[in-house]
Amino acid sequence: MSVDAWTALWVVLLWGSSGAFLLVTFYILGGALMRIFGKGNGAGND
Amino acid sequence: MNSATLWFLLAFSVLYIVLILFAHKGRAAKGTGLTEFFVSGRDLGLGTAIATLGATEIGLITIAYNAQKGFNEGFSAFHIGLAALIGCALVGLFGFVVKPIRRTGVLTLPEYYEQRFGRDVRVFGAIVMAAGGILNMGLFLKVASAFLAAMLTANGIALNVNVLMVTLIAVAVVYTCYGGMRSVIITDIFQFVLLGAGLIAAIVFLSGIIPMDQAIEIVAREKGPAGFDPLTNDNFGPGYALWMVLVAGVVSAAIWPTALSRALCIEKEENVQRAYLIASVIFLSRMVLPAFLGVLAFCYFTGANAALLEGYGSDADLVATPYMLGHVMPGWLLAFLAVAMFASFMSTQDSYLFCWSSIIARDIVGPLTGKIDAERFQIMTTRIGIFVIALYELYWGLIYEGKEDIWDYLAVSGSIYFCSGIVLMAGGLYWPGATRRGAIWALVLGFTAVFGLGPLKEAVGLEGLSSPAIGFGAIALSVLGFVVGSLTDAKGRAQPKGARS
Helix, strand or coil: CCHHHHHHHHHHHHHHHHHHHHHHHHHHHHHHHHHHCCCCCCHHHC | CCHHHHHHHHHHHHHHHHHHHHHHCCCCCCCCCHHHHHHHHHCECHHHHHHHHHHHHCCHHHHHHHHHHHHHHHHHHHHHHHHHHHHHHHHHHHCCCHHHHHHHCCCCHHHHHHHHHCHHHHHHHHHHHHHHHHHHHHHHHHHHHHHHHHHHHCCCCCCCHHHHHHHHHHHHHHHHHHHHHHHHHHHHHHHHHHHHHHHHHHHHHHHHHCCHHHHHHHHHHHHHHHHCCCCCCCCCCHHHHHHHHHHHHHHHHHHCHHHHHHHHHECCHHHHHHHHHHHHHHHHHHHHHHHHHHHHHHHHCCCCCHHHHHHHHHHHHHHHHHHHHHHHCCHHHHHHHHHHHHHHHHHHHHHHHHHHHHHHHHHHHHHHHCCCCCHHHHHHHHHHHHHHHHHHHHHHHHHCCCCCCHHHHHHHHHHHHHHHHHHHHHHHHHCCCCCHHHHHHHHHHHHHHHHHCHHHHHHCCCCCCCHHHHHHHHHHHHHHHHHHHHHCCHHHHHCCHHHCC
16 A cells, blocks of 8 residues: 555544544433433433 | 643532532442442443443553554554454454353353353463453553643643652542442443543644644654554554454453453343444544544654653653643643543543452452352452552552553553453353363463563563564464363363353
8 A cells, every 4th residue: 555545544544533433422422411311211221 | 830720620620520429429339239339230221331331441541552652653553543443343243252251141251261161260360360451550550640740741730740640549449449330330421421522622622733734744754654554664564453453453342351341231132242333433533543642742842842852751752742732732621631631541440440359359369268259248359459459550650661662561461361361262152162171271371471571571582572473472372272272171071061160
């Protein structure tokens, strides 16, 4: 693989992992808040 | 002294403690008994399982060692995250080890050794497991303290590293002794969210100061192709990348007790694989995001700012990232990040202290004293174990002087357990012909991984061999011992499994 191809891979991986990490964080936060405020079981207790 | 940052730090710390207490309200132990204390009543849902798995595996140590790798090796350090993603996703897809181990109904992993191979293997395996694990966490406290101290010192808040170490460990011990696994898991959810917000905020803020194009240009100029291509980088290469798929992916997810014990806590068996599949994204992020902070720190200290690191000597690569964070971030954001880092330290520390002490109590002291099912004795021994391991951590943080990067120290010290652990777990679960003799031989031969540690490697003249080579060699020896030992143990193979304990 060329250096340019490696660079492109790392850039995609960086922003992809940031976005995915944020999504998982929101999923967990949403589940926890739903449990705390009693709106169903939420993600934390499904 | 930067008083504004200090006030923000105080305010965020108080808020953090209040929220932790609020999260515990009404969610403390739902019952009593060993199942409640050791596997949180085995009632975890999917979201909680992912959060606790993620929070345990993203500690301040994780951020520190990946930032160090990014600082030293540039973007090519990202391959460790890719390897972790592949390894963990494979575990999630196929349920390797995690699915069958959940089905066994054990409370700790060595307990499975007894189910499969006999009580003596349980005790021996637990000793190897605890030795590797405790050695592995030996640098957590030292690195966490150095990281936090560098971050705050750069912003004008002077902190003594040793005082910080004692404070951090004292808080961790009190809090971990409090409520067993349920307490660990409740706080993990909160800590994961806080850490996620802190990491993303730091990256967004820093990307405004050092844009991606500029970072790529500086790394290309200073490190050349090795800063991007892990296969041609002298410190990595194909063997290292393969070692990472095993260590950062498969082993971290499916063999390492702090992670695997989460599988034992999940309520529904069908959620075990799902949890690991989704968590593979976290396994990627936990490596890549901090490594990117390290790359940005390298760019920041290249050129005009290089003089700022001169006083740190050989620790410059370790303190570069926190120093940069403390130097460029506004007080309120730095204070928030410091509390998020503290949360990340706690989320790993509590899990590790609890994991190793529960193995000592339940799988070493319990069988040797005949008190495996004595609830009060088990819980008390676990709490004493937490205290003793914390004291060791303080001591080891002061005396160990290895020359390897932190991540390589962690991989090698962990391999003392996992080189035989992976053989016993996978062999026991998937090979009906495995026997007690094979397990003991595998444990003994897998222990040769200890020679991958820097000071020992020098002492026995193995400097010419890389740590991955020693690790793969130890696994090969362990497999050989397991297979030959089992095949030559006709009596063991004839014995029914239930009659072995």
